Amino acid sequence: MINIFIFPSFGSPSSQGATGGIISNYYLVKAANKFSKTIVIVPDSGCSEEFEDELFIVKKVNIGRTTGVIGRLNLIYKMKRVLVRLLRENQGLKINVFFTTTTIPVLLDVEKSEFINKIIISRAYEDFIYSLNNKTKKINISDVVKKIINLGKTKKAYSLSDLVITNSDYMCLEIKQAFPEVKKIIRLYPPMDFNNKSEKSISSKKLIKLPENREVTFGFIGRGDGKEKGIELIVNLSKKFPKNEFKLYGLSNLNKEKQKNLKDEGWKPFNEIVKEIDVLLIPSLWKEPFGRVAVEAQYFDIPVIVSKYGGLAETVSELNYFCDPQCIDEWIAAIGNLKSNGFEIDYEFLEKFSIKQHNAAVRDALN
Numbered sequence: 001m002i003n004i005f006i007f008p009s010f011g012s013p014s015s016q017g018a019t020g021g022i023i024s025n026y027y028l029v030k031a032a033n034k035f036s037k038t039i040v041i042v043p044d045s046g047c048s049e050e051f052e053d054e055l056f057i058v059k060k061v062n063i064g065r066t067t068g069v070i071g072r073l074n075l076i077y078k079m080k081r082v083l084v085r086l087l088r089e090n091q092g093l094k095i096n097v098f099f100t101t102t103t104i105p106v107l108l109d110v111e112k113s114e115f116i117n118k119i120i121i122s123r124a125y126e127d128f129i130y131s132l133n134n135k136t137k138k139i140n141i142s143d144v145v146k147k148i149i150n151l152g153k154t155k156k157a158y159s160l161s162d163l164v165i166t167n168s169d170y171m172c173l174e175i176k177q178a179f180p181e182v183k184k185i186i187r188l189y190p191p192m193d194f195n196n197k198s199e200k201s202i203s204s205k206k207l208i209k210l211p212e213n214r215e216v217t218f219g220f221i222g223r224g225d226g227k228e229k230g231i232e233l234i235v236n237l238s239k240k241f242p243k244n245e246f247k248l249y250g251l252s253n254l255n256k257e258k259q260k261n262l263k264d265e266g267w268k269p270f271n272e273i274v275k276e277i278d279v280l281l282i283p284s285l286w287k288e289p290f291g292r293v294a295v296e297a298q299y300f301d302i303p304v305i306v307s308k309y310g311g312l313a314e315t316v317s318e319l320n321y322f323c324d325p326q327c328i329d330e331w332i333a334a335i336g337n338l339k340s341n342g343f344e345i346d347y348e349f350l351e352k353f354s355i356k357q358h359n360a361a362v363r364d365a366l367n
Contacts, residue, residue, distance in 0.1 A: 230283030
């Protein structure tokens with residue numbers, strides 16, 4: 001058996017600015033490679049790293065221009081040629097071919113065969129749902145036309161797929177509603193590398209109390225201008241709690257109002273962020289497909305308060321810390337509750353997000 005992944009970009013968890021999708025795809029590739037030979041096809045412009053120490057194979061394709069309509073068509077055409085060649089070279093073997101929402105058009109030209117399983121990895125879903133329903137983004141006519149034109153191809157691809165892999169129960173329901181013709185869909189939680197925390201007892205719980213000898217430091221991780229992630233609520237909270245420091249992490253300047261207790265920290269690895277904050281706030285306005293940072297923070301003993309919508313609701317066992325991202329009073333109440341009662345970390349609950357559980361689920365899905 002051979003696994004072939006067709007990605008628009010690929011990287012390791014340690015690469016600067018690595019998104020949740022890139023991290024999850026990396027671990028999925030590593031898991032698949034444990035059970036059979038695995039090849040990643042990726043544009044050279046979408047992969048700046050070398051993976052010489054890894055057992056899987058990365059084939060970088062010289063795409064050239066990848067932006068705009070012409071660039072996207074060029075990407076699909078060249079990726080398709082590489083895939084066809086690999087399928088011919090391995091004819092007669094069972095082959096699992098993985099596509100993302102970006103590389104779905106390649107799936108449409110893969111011939112039907114009892115030896116080929118077509119698998120769609122749907123992690124973000126923004127190509128055909130969120131960007132149209134997202135209240136924080138202005139939608140213009142060309143966006144709507146693109147989505148309408150693309151939706152036909154997407155529906156066909158989902159109907160032709162043998163399996164859809166997504167990252168939360170919330171996403172499973174969304175995809176089933178949008179594409180009832182899907183043959184099979186499984187939830188595969190993005191894995192967390194808990195190896196450096198192996199001393200914790202998986203069956204234990206721990207009550208985290210906030211420091212009493214100093215003011216609490218809050219953290220927020222943004223993307224782009226931060227609007228989708230809820231930066232406006234963070235700014236408003238900083239005005240309600242002027243003695244507390246709010247640290248903003250991301251690749252762009254998020255402190256537009258120059259609020260004194262808002263501190264732009266830029267991009268930092270997550271294991272550094274958790275050393276600098278006491279609480280992580282995740283007030284996403286859009287319905288997050290999952291919430292990797294919420295899980296990681298808890299495993300580093302950092303309490304989290306999250307938006308109660310989308311996949312984020314599956315990442316926290318403490319029901320008192322789900323809030324409406326558009327209702328600041330709920331966040332103020334949650335912060336007050338946290339200061340008074342603390343936050344219980346349930347390591348048994350978190351174990352379902354471990355690499356061990358993830359790899360077992362990948363093995364079951366591929367067999």
